[in-house]
Amino acid sequence: GENVEQHPSTLSVQEGDSAVIKCTYSDSASNYFPWYKQELGKRPQLIIDIRSNVGEKKDQRIAVTLNKTAKHFSLHITETQPEDSAVYFCAASIPGNQFYFGTGTSLTVIP
Amino acid sequence: NAGVMQNPRHLVRRRGQEARLRCSPMKGHSHVYWYRQLPEEGLKFMVYLQKENIIDESGMPKERFSAEFPKEGPSILRIQQVVRGDSAAYFCASSPHPTGEGEQYFGPGTRLTVT
Numbered sequence: 274g275e276n277v278e279q280h281p282s283t284l285s286v287q288e289g290d291s292a293v294i295k296c297t298y299s300d301s302a303s304n305y306f307p308w309y310k311q312e313l314g315k316r317p318q319l320i321i322d323i324r325s326n327v328g329e330k331k332d333q334r335i336a337v338t339l340n341k342t343a344k345h346f347s348l349h350i351t352e353t354q355p356e357d358s359a360v361y362f363c364a365a366s367i368p369g370n371q372f373y374f375g376t377g378t379s380l381t382v383i384p
Numbered sequence: 385n386a387g388v389m390q391n392p393r394h395l396v397r398r399r400g401q402e403a404r405l406r407c408s409p410m411k412g413h414s415h416v417y418w419y420r421q422l423p424e425e426g427l428k429f430m431v432y433l434q435k436e437n438i439i440d441e442s443g444m445p446k447e448r449f450s451a452e453f454p455k456e457g458p459s460i461l462r463i464q465q466v467v468r469g470d471s472a473a474y475f476c477a478s479s480p481h482p483t484g485e486g487e488q489y490f491g492p493g494t495r496l497t498v499t
Contacts, residue, residue, distance in 0.1 A: 274442070305484045316475065316490040317427065362427060368484035371440050372417065376426040 275300040277365050279375025286353050287383050294378045296363035297345040303365040303373075306339060306346050311377075312359045320361075321348070353382045386410070388478050388491035389458075396497045403463040403470070405494045409478030416459045417488060418444075418451060421473045432483070433459060466498045 276299040286292050298306075304325040309317035323330045323337045323346065330337050334353075339346040350357055363375040389408040397403050409416050418430040429443040433453035444451065448466075453459040463470055473495050477488035 303484075305486070307487055309490075316492050318490070319487045322487055366484045368482065369439070370483055371429045371432050371443070372483060372488065373429070374419075374427045 275303055275365055275367055275370075275373040277363060277373045277375045279363050279378060281378060282376065283379045283381075285381045285383060288353060288355060290353055292348075292350045292353050292357070292380055292382075294348045294361055294363070294380075295345060296347070296365075296375050297343075298365040298373070299344065300365070300367055301341075301344065302367045304368060305366045306337070307364050307366075307372075308337060308348050309362045309364065310359045311362065317362060350380075353380075355382050355384050358382045388413075388476060388489050390474075390476055390491035390494050392494060393492060394495050394497070396499060397466050398499055399467055400465050403466050403496055403498075405461040405463075405474050405476075405496070407459040407461070407476035407478075407491055409459070409476075410480075410489055413478035413480045413489075415479040415482060415488075416453050417477045417479075418459075418461050419475045419477070421475060421493075423472075427475065430461070434482075463496075466496075468498050471496055471498045 279296045307322035310320045311317040336349040360377045364372045366372045414435045416433045419427040431444045431451045432440040448464045450462045473493045475493045477490045479488040
């Protein structure tokens with residue numbers, strides 16, 4: 274089955290700096306890669322996603338890049354704000370199969 | 385369109401009792417996923433169901449755990465003879481698409497405490 278690894282597990286940045294979280298996957302059949310944000314005690318919520326036929330996608334301060342050859346994808350948050358502090362999960366999915374989640378990155382934005 | 389609903393939000397059970405967790409997917413969603421999350425840990429896949437069918441239960445323990453998604457009504461995750469190690473947050477998610485074709489929407493979770 275698919276194996277998704279996520280790094281780093283914790284990340285602290287100063288407000289206004291950028292944050293980058295990286296994930297790798299093992300199965301080339303994976304074709305959909307969402308990123309979820311989970312605030313303490315809340316449900317995970319989708320913040321951005323990318324499909325395997327696209328290399329990059331951007332939504333305001335958030336961007337995701339995908340390298341199919343190397344089987345890795347990354348989340349980029351620019352101009353970080355304290356409200357960006359949360360746990361972020363990457364995931365990869367194989368059609369008709371389950372979603373495989375990374376182990377999460379706890380991001381702290383220091384005011 | 386109401387979001388994914390889960391109930392109860394909090395559930396306390398003594399060791400040996402049964403726990404029933406309910407998940408009502410969003411309207412029009414026929415795909416349901418259950419996950420378990422321990423404190424400060426990631427989301428562990430348990431089971432993927434489509435109406436009346438179990439598609440993938442590879443993440444579910446072989447004993448004491450079962451799941452269903454009947455033609456009518458919510459999806460149910462059932463844990464028999466609960467033990468302390470079952471204490472966790474259980475999230476369900478639903479999607480109108482098969483896996484790989486779009487996002488899944490998460491419910492608020494059920495926090496199970498086994499005393």
